[in-house]
Amino acid sequence: MKKVLELLLCILHPVAMVLIWINLAVRTDIGLVAKLAWGIAAVVPFVPFVYVLTGNDFI
Numbered sequence: 001m002k003k004v005l006e007l008l009l010c011i012l013h014p015v016a017m018v019l020i021w022i023n024l025a026v027r028t029d030i031g032l033v034a035k036l037a038w039g040i041a042a043v044v045p046f047v048p049f050v051y052v053l054t055g056n057d058f059i
Helices: 002-026 032-053
Strands: none
16 A cells, blocks of 8 residues: 555656646746756656655655
8 A cells, every 4th residue: 555655646746747847838037948957857856756666665
């Protein structure tokens, strides 16, 4: 049950990442370089999936 809960929590990151990308696409108050930097930075927390799926626990 604990592993299922951890995987469900990991699913929230891709949803947040897509919402960040949508928000960045429509913003006009920041430049292209800043948008690209934020877009790339939003991908980095993909690590929780790998961490949980390799058998480690964070809860």
